[in-house]
Amino acid sequence: MHTAYIGIGSNLGERELTIRDALALLAADPELEVEAVSSIRETDPVGVVDQPRFLNAATRLVTELAPHPLLQRLLAVEQQLGRVRTGERYGPRTIDLDLLLYGDEIVDEPGLRVPHPRLAERRFVLEPLAELDPGLLVPGLGPIQALLSELE
Numbered sequence: 001m002h003t004a005y006i007g008i009g010s011n012l013g014e015r016e017l018t019i020r021d022a023l024a025l026l027a028a029d030p031e032l033e034v035e036a037v038s039s040i041r042e043t044d045p046v047g048v049v050d051q052p053r054f055l056n057a058a059t060r061l062v063t064e065l066a067p068h069p070l071l072q073r074l075l076a077v078e079q080q081l082g083r084v085r086t087g088e089r090y091g092p093r094t095i096d097l098d099l100l101l102y103g104d105e106i107v108d109e110p111g112l113r114v115p116h117p118r119l120a121e122r123r124f125v126l127e128p129l130a131e132l133d134p135g136l137l138v139p140g141l142g143p144i145q146a147l148l149s150e151l152e
Contacts (some may be wrong), residue, residue, distance in 0.1 A: 001062050002105075003035075004070060005132065007098040007116065007125050008057045015055040016040060018081055018095050023059060025077045032073065033062045038128035046122065051092045058100065058128035067102045071112055074099060100125060104139045115139055120147050 006026070010018045019040060027034045040057045063070055074097040082094045100116045107114040115138050119125050126148045129136055136144040 001064055002103045003101075004061055004063060004067075004099060004103070005101040005129055005136075006059050006061065006074065007096070007100045007128070008059065009054045009096040009098075009124075010094060011045065011052045011054040012092050012094045013082075019055060019057060021081055022077055022095050022097060025080060026059065026061065026073075029073060031063055031065055032070075034059055035062055036060045036132050038131045041124065041127065043124040046124075048092075054124070056124040056128065058125070058132055060132050067099065067105070067107050067112060067114060068109075070102070071099050098125075100129065101136075101138065104137070106139050115141060120150070123148070123151050126151070 008019050008022060023034065023037060026032050036059065038058045040055050043054045043056050045051045045054060065073065078095050078097055098116055099114055100119055102114045105114060116125070119138065120141055126144060130144045130148055134145065138144060138147060141147060
């Protein structure tokens with residue numbers, strides 16, 4: 001079994017309901033076990049700033065799925081919840097599920113990089129991870145608390 005951390009965000013429609021629906025779909029998957037969910041926080045957009053504010057959270061789950069099949073499950077949940085990937089990068093979205101961490105593995109393959117490549121730059125990602133596991137070590141980057149303190 002592998003522990004994975006998933007970042008969750010939404011800034012279109014019923015944001016909190018969409019996040020809760022995403023978590024329910026993940027929990028309903030027989031190959032995923034949702035262990036914990038962070039609190040939901042409202043955050044400013046990054047990249048494209050002229051868009052609605054986001055709600056962000058993270059979840060810790062356990063799975064036997066390898067990283068690529070897990071990513072495919074996340075993309076399928078996004079699609080079920082109306083995510084369309086034709087807009088501009090970092091633009092508005094109904095739901096965004098990012099594979100942030102997968103155990104202590106470092107993955108650098110076409111279409112998938114773990115840890116998430118911008119994880120250390122984003123407080124809205126680090127804070128929920130630290131809430132779920134204050135002693136978390138991010139592969140190749142170090143303790144989550146040190147990453148958070150570098151953003152202050």
